[in-house]
Amino acid sequence: MRINKQHIADENKNSSENHKDGFDFLSHQLDKQDKDVNAILRKLADFQVAIPSWALGAGGTRFGRFSYFGEPSTLEQKIDDVGVLHALTKTAGAISLHIPWDIPQDYDAIKERAKINGLVFDAVNSNTFQDQKDAKESYRFGSLSNLNASAREQAIQHNIDVINIGEKLGSKSLTVWLADGANFAGQRNFQSSLIHAENSLKSIYSELPDDWKMFIEYKPYEPNFYSTVIQDWGTSFMLANACGEKAYTLVDLGHHLPNTNIEQIVSTLMLKGKLGGFHFNDSKYGDDDSTVGSVKPYALFLIFNELVYGMENNPQNPDLAWMIDASHNIKDPLEDLLQSLEAILEAYAKALLVDQEELKAAQERNDVTLCQEIMQNAYRTDVRPLLAQARALSGGVINPLKSYRSLRIREGLIKERGMNSVATGL
Ligand code: LRH
Ligand code: MN
Numbered sequence: 001m002r003i004n005k006q007h008i009a010d011e012n013k014n015s016s017e018n019h020k021d022g023f024d025f026l027s028h029q030l031d032k033q034d035k036d037v038n039a040i041l042r043k044l045a046d047f048q049v050a051i052p053s054w055a056l057g058a059g060g061t062r063f064g065r066f067s068y069f070g071e072p073s074t075l076e077q078k079i080d081d082v083g084v085l086h087a088l089t090k091t092a093g094a095i096s097l098h099i100p101w102d103i104p105q106d107y108d109a110i111k112e113r114a115k116i117n118g119l120v121f122d123a124v125n126s127n128t129f130q131d132q133k134d135a136k137e138s139y140r141f142g143s144l145s146n147l148n149a150s151a152r153e154q155a156i157q158h159n160i161d162v163i164n165i166g167e168k169l170g171s172k173s174l175t176v177w178l179a180d181g182a183n184f185a186g187q188r189n190f191q192s193s194l195i196h197a198e199n200s201l202k203s204i205y206s207e208l209p210d211d212w213k214m215f216i217e218y219k220p221y222e223p224n225f226y227s228t229v230i231q232d233w234g235t236s237f238m239l240a241n242a243c244g245e246k247a248y249t250l251v252d253l254g255h256h257l258p259n260t261n262i263e264q265i266v267s268t269l270m271l272k273g274k275l276g277g278f279h280f281n282d283s284k285y286g287d288d289d290s291t292v293g294s295v296k297p298y299a300l301f302l303i304f305n306e307l308v309y310g311m312e313n314n315p316q317n318p319d320l321a322w323m324i325d326a327s328h329n330i331k332d333p334l335e336d337l338l339q340s341l342e343a344i345l346e347a348y349a350k351a352l353l354v355d356q357e358e359l360k361a362a363q364e365r366n367d368v369t370l371c372q373e374i375m376q377n378a379y380r381t382d383v384r385p386l387l388a389q390a391r392a393l394s395g396g397v398i399n400p401l402k403s404y405r406s407l408r409i410r411e412g413l414i415k416e417r418g419m420n421s422v423a424t425g426l
């Protein structure tokens with residue numbers, strides 16, 4: 001089912017009275033604080049988050065996977081699902097493909113499908129963490145850092161193939177995440193692993209088109225549980241510098257050890273002009289990939305505060321590639337993504353409310369209490385009417401989750417695809 005303008009108008013008619021009350025109250029309050037409500041609305045409306053093709057089916061754990069009814073089983077269907085999110089929110093205008101899970105068969109048809117849904121192709125993601133059917137070499141002992149030169153060559157060539165696929169779709173960036181590492185102490189020589197990884201990344205980088213970027217994602221552990229070759233932002237930053245100016249670090253929120261100060265990492269990378277992309281999710285324990293903002297919303301706000309500061313003060317850092325990287329085992333994936341999009345925009349809107357001038361002045365006076373008050377005042381503001389207003393002005397719905405249910409989207413997908421469809425991917 002395709003959501004059309006009439007659906008949106010009908011949905012908004014039902015919610016408009018409540019929304020108007022909430023928005024009028026909030027914009028009046030913000031006016032009194034000298035906030036430029038229209039400028040905030042424009043920023044919210046412009047903010048676009050890519051949806052990864054692997055988030056549209058239910059994820060799994062190593063113990064099992066429970067498919068969700070009406071899951072998309074083809075790339076076309078995945079694009080349609082992102083189209084649903086975008087039609088409702090006007091915030092999800094891009095899809096990020098994982099190769100080889102989503103190799104297009106007919107490029108023109110795929111591009112047309114994306115266009116109909118108002119989507120562009122964001123970063124393409126390579127996959128050297130699974131052995132592919134009929135592959136000559138195995139990645140059992142690593143890919144870009146494997147001791148065996150021909151396994152490294154195969155992984156390099158895969159990344160080049162992914163760039164070529166992305167070029168045909170209009171993508172402008174490649175994201176590399178390596179599972180390479182060791183499960184046991186003594187298994188690998190750290191230095192030779194790093195040297196191989198660096199040389200392999202340089203070989204991929206040398207094939208990167210001029211107007212492309214390469215994002216290097218880091219992660220401390222999993223699937224390897226003793227050491228990971230690109231374990232932290234420092235290693236990623238070092239490798240990005242070794243590759244060149246089109247290479248950047250990518251921060252995935254779940255890829256940190258507990259209590260890591262992610263906002264400080266963001267700030268340092270932006271100062272150095274090397275933050276390229278961002279993967280949103282949330283977690284309680286490790287790389288849980290749960291709904292954005294569902295566990296640590298204040299931490300997300302603090303991260304956005306640094307992102308907003310960087311976007312305003314660090315012209316040396318390019319525009320960022322935003323993506324949700326989450327995958328679930330039990331919830332309706334589309335409902336979950338709607339919740340994540342809302343949480344991202346909420347944190348962004350709150351960060352936009354931080355009075356940077358006032359904060360700077362309080363910092364200079366070492367008025368620690370006031371510094372904290374300024375942050376918490378912004379955080380405690382209920383900004384949801386701003387999000388709804390930005391969405392409605394852009395042609396989306398006031399309340400996406402409510403409309404998703406009242407338009408019976410999942411029921412329509414089940415009718416179309418059946419109860420037992422299975423998404424490709426994780
Ligand atoms: C690794 C990761 C990375 C991958 C995705 C499938 O944990 O977050 O971004 O490409 O999972
Ligand atoms: Mn990620």
Ligand code: MN
Binds near residue numbers: 254255287325
């Ligand atoms: Mn991850």
